[in-house]
Amino acid sequence: MNGLQAYQRVNTQTSITDADPHKLIQLLYNGAIERINMAKARMQAKDYAGKGQLLNKAIEIIGGLRSFLDFEKGGELSTQLEALYDYMERSLLEASAKNDIAKLDEVQDLLRTVKDGWDGIRQDVVSGQAQQAAV
Secondary structure, eight states, X not given: OOHHHHHHHHHHHHHHHTOOXXXXXXXXXXXXXXXXXXXXXXXXXXXXXXXXXXXXXXXXXXXXXXXXXXXXXXXXXXXXXXXXXXXXXXXXXXXXXXXXXXXXXXXXXXHHHHHHHHHHXXXXXXXXXXXXXXX
């Protein structure tokens, strides 16, 4: 492992250790988007084994996002997100099988859209946590 990889691994581990639940979800979105981006590069380089590993990791991350859904508190939104995550996972499998970069771009765009919404509520979440801690 080179120095840059070692630094990135420590930096990532530190980010996860210090992350509140909202931040952890942000890190998962970033990780899935990054893996898909790296898979596109592997696909273009005709490194199909590397592409497959990266897309499998992206699918695992999306599965992790799905596991965080709270159907009691989230109601209809959780149900819609579950369906979207299912669609993303199936689309990644299809993109992998067909080496379809356009399908990877579609899933990346969907992830970015959901991530942007999640990022947009960050301040409200942090403020709510601070209020609960003060009680």
